Amino acid sequence: MQAQITLSVDGEQRSLTIDTRTTLLDALRERLGVTSPKKGCDHGQCGACTVLLDGRRANTCLALAVAHDGARITTAAGLEDGDNLHPLQQAFIDHDGFQCGYCTPGQICSAVGMLDEFEAGHPSHVTQDPTGPQQLDDDEIRERMSGNLCRCGAYANIVAAIRAVAP
Amino acid sequence: MIPFDYQRAADGASAVATVTRRPGAAFLGGGTNLVDHMKLGVADPDLLVDVTRLPYDAIEQLPGGGVRIGATVRNSDLAADPLIRSRYPVLSEALLAGASGQLRNLATTGGNLLQRTRCVYFQDVTTPCNKRQPGAGCSAIDGWTRNHAILGASEHCVATHPSDMAVAMAALDAAVVVLGADGERSIPLVDFHRLPGDEPQRDTVLEHGELITAVDVPALGFAVRSAYRKVRDRASYAFALVSVAAALDIDGGVVRDGRVALGGVAHKPWRATRAEERLRGAPADDATFAAAADAELAQARPLRDNGFKVAMARNTLVAVLRDLAARDQGTKDRP
Numbered sequence: 001m002q003a004q005i006t007l008s009v010d011g012e013q014r015s016l017t018i019d020t021r022t023t024l025l026d027a028l029r030e031r032l033g034v035t036s037p038k039k040g041c042d043h044g045q046c047g048a049c050t051v052l053l054d055g056r057r058a059n060t061c062l063a064l065a066v067a068h069d070g071a072r073i074t075t076a077a078g079l080e081d082g083d084n085l086h087p088l089q090q091a092f093i094d095h096d097g098f099q100c101g102y103c104t105p106g107q108i109c110s111a112v113g114m115l116d117e118f119e120a121g122h123p124s125h126v127t128q129d130p131t132g133p134q135q136l137d138d139d140e141i142r143e144r145m146s147g148n149l150c151r152c153g154a155y156a157n158i159v160a161a162i163r164a165v166a167p
Numbered sequence: 168m169i170p171f172d173y174q175r176a177a178d179g180a181s182a183v184a185t186v187t188r189r190p191g192a193a194f195l196g197g198g199t200n201l202v203d204h205m206k207l208g209v210a211d212p213d214l215l216v217d218v219t220r221l222p223y224d225a226i227e228q229l230p231g232g233g234v235r236i237g238a239t240v241r242n243s244d245l246a247a248d249p250l251i252r253s254r255y256p257v258l259s260e261a262l263l264a265g266a267s268g269q270l271r272n273l274a275t276t277g278g279n280l281l282q283r284t285r286c287v288y289f290q291d292v293t294t295p296c297n298k299r300q301p302g303a304g305c306s307a308i309d310g311w312t313r314n315h316a317i318l319g320a321s322e323h324c325v326a327t328h329p330s331d332m333a334v335a336m337a338a339l340d341a342a343v344v345v346l347g348a349d350g351e352r353s354i355p356l357v358d359f360h361r362l363p364g365d366e367p368q369r370d371t372v373l374e375h376g377e378l379i380t381a382v383d384v385p386a387l388g389f390a391v392r393s394a395y396r397k398v399r400d401r402a403s404y405a406f407a408l409v410s411v412a413a414a415l416d417i418d419g420g421v422v423r424d425g426r427v428a429l430g431g432v433a434h435k436p437w438r439a440t441r442a443e444e445r446l447r448g449a450p451a452d453d454a455t456f457a458a459a460a461d462a463e464l465a466q467a468r469p470l471r472d473n474g475f476k477v478a479m480a481r482n483t484l485v486a487v488l489r490d491l492a493a494r495d496q497g498t499k500d501r502p
């Protein structure tokens with residue numbers, strides 16, 4: 001079955017007709033040519049497809065595009081401000097937070113969403129203080145980023161990059 | 168994936184009417200379980216009725232001190248809610264122990280309750296499975312059973328329910344509010360999920376077309392002293408081997424009351440009523456906690472590969488109760 005949808009992708013309005021079976025990830029990559037979000041597992045298990053969906057980090061491989069008609073999507077490629085890289089993008093470069101780079105756009109979008117969640121006072125599985133997280137230490141970063149796997153095992157530098165930007 | 172129609176539900180009643188009328192229709196929440204199953208060929212709905220924009224997205228106080236959690240509240244928002252964190256820490260902790268940050272942003276309360284087992288044979292359409300195809304046989308029973316049930320299983324199915332949230336809700340005496348063609352009904356959470364018996368295809372008592380609109384959690388003062396502990400193969404982003412949700416009411420070194428539920432051990436969140444009986448009125452010490460755990464797990468029937476779960480469930484339960492007892496009443500200073 002076909003459906004007509006409109007997505008705002010990295011600030012641009014994009015209208016398209018899709019088969020209802022299309023995931024948001026496939027709509028972005030295969031239909032709109034937005035290849036920043038990556039397909040790792042296609043089953044919610046790796047985080048490579050993470051984008052900011054209406055401002056919050058979300059996997060796109062289990063989201064149906066038709067269910068997100070009208071959504072505002074920011075991919076890692078849409079994070080920079082003019083010619084200036086987003087601080088997290090710069091930090092990943094400075095700290096060598098990748099090897100092959102395949103997981104990186106998902107890592108960066110996830111980190112942006114994660115920092116917003118921390119700012120909003122959201123606790124995590126490792127938060128000890130009942131009133132909320134006070135500090136984004138390495139344990140907190142690791143736990144909050146656990147939805148993003150890195151097959152190259154660049155974790156040590158990913159944590160360092162995020163720590164450099166964390167409040 | 169077979170082709171399907173998609174609709175955004177206009178209101179609860181019409182969503183119920185539409186799905187009730189059409190045998191192949193299903194409600195769509197965040198899609199994190201249903202879309203996965205559609206890709207795997209485990210589910211093949213011909214119509215999805217998207218309920219995520221229905222007005223069931225609030226967390227409200229109920230008269231009498233309880234809380235009503237809307238069915239479309241996202242798992243991340245529920246875990247972060249100040250009311251939930253202060254009154255029912257066990258529920259917030261259970262949610263935070265499940266899935267990942269970006270999945271919890273999509274997953275809904277209703278969808279979480281109805282997520283299906285992670286039994287590998289259920290998810291692999293090339294292997295027989297009574298839950299997927301009644302009468303086909305169970306591949307797990309003579310297969311790899313490390314992740315399977317130790318309590319309440321049947322010869323037809325030994326799967327476990329994977330939800331963390333539901334284990335906390337079982338301990339808290341929550342009730343699932345459901346809208347059907349004949350109106351609303353409220354189902355105690357402990358009766359909502361089923362044991363497999365000879366109908367493992369039915370995970371819950373829900374009828375086709377019934378829509379979850381909310382989960383009600385009643386007032387439970389001593390739930391301020393509650394906790395969730397999950398044991399898994401890696402530190403994060405993995406399903407439970409065993410989990411424990413518990414709340415303790417202690418007065419003068421004696422257990423006045425307690426609530427205990429186990430996860431990862433049965434086809435449903437397992438309310439540990441025998442353990443609770445042993446706790447009531449007994450001294451709040453290790454001997455009591457061990458006796459309570461043993462009382463519950465005396466009924467365990469492990470399979471070839473999951474005998475370790477009996478000791479793991481016992482020891483985790485004792486550890487959680489000990490930690491809760493060590494806390495000052497009313498405060499939540501985790502070790």
Ligand SMILES: Cc1cc2nc3c(=O)[nH]c(=O)nc-3n(C[C@H](O)[C@H](O)[C@H](O)COP(=O)(O)OP(=O)(O)OC[C@H]3O[C@@H](n4cnc5c(N)ncnc54)[C@H](O)[C@@H]3O)c2cc1C
Nearest residue numbers: 044196197198199200201265266275277278279330331379
């Ligand atoms: C990689 C991965 C890891 C995970 N790890 C964990 C974990 O550790 N712990 C854990 O608990 N969970 C875990 N999950 C599961 C996750 O919690 C569930 O997928 C999620 O909660 C389902 O919610 P949803 O809104 O996406 O449901 P959907 O996928 O949209 O729906 C699930 C089912 O519920 C039905 N449904 C949805 N809403 C309603 C409603 N209001 N009324 C009636 N029926 C409804 C649908 O028809 C469908 O049958 C994991 C998932 C993935 C992909």
Ligand code: SF4
Nearest residue numbers: 286296297305324325
């Ligand atoms: S344990 Fe249940 S879900 Fe797993 S194969 Fe057997 S019948 Fe299917």
Ligand code: FES
Nearest residue numbers: 040041042047061
């Ligand atoms: S591709 Fe979406 S989580 Fe792996």
Ligand code: FES
Nearest residue numbers: 099101150151152
């Ligand atoms: S850098 Fe290669 S997968 Fe992470």
